Amino acid sequence: MTGIRNKHLRVPVSTAEEQAIKSKARDTGxxxxxxxxxxxxxxxxxSVIDHQQVEKLLKVNGDLGRVGGLLKMWLTNDVRIKITSKAEIEETLFSIRTTQNKMLSAILDLRKK
Structure with a gap:
């Protein structure tokens, strides 16, 4: 269906429609x-920006924030979080690494698109 494009179509639009069309075109690149x-x-x-992937990254970022908060409480010897065994520390670090891997995976998925 491609070929020489020498025909122009004129479509009347409002100012708001023009801006919306230009914005959507920009979003797609x-x-x-x-x-x-x-x-x-x-x-x-x-769209250049995959909204589902952005949501996924935001959730993973929230997970990292929560894990970081728990780790900070542990490091400040907060009585609400008493980690006494090496296994608990390793489990916390494993959780952080797992979350980081999820974030990396989501970023790589975005790059593929």
Whole structure:
């Protein structure tokens, strides 16, 4: 369906619609013309930012924050968290490494797209 593109279509839009179209085109990394052509022809246009992956990263980041908070309480000898065995320390460190690996995996998934 490609070839010489020498025809132009004129589509009247409001200022708000123009801004929305330009914003959506920018989110996909496409020019406005290519974005409108692809949408009009029924193609699915993927956003440069995968919102599901961003949500996944935010959850993992929250997990890291919680683990960091627990580790900080342990290091300050908080009585609410009394870690007495080497196994508990190793389990905490394993949890941190696991969460870091989840974060790395999510980032790598984003790069593939």
């Amino acid at each position: 496409l020019s406005v013309a290519k974005f409108m052509r692809e949408i009009s022809l029924g193609y699915t246009v993927k």
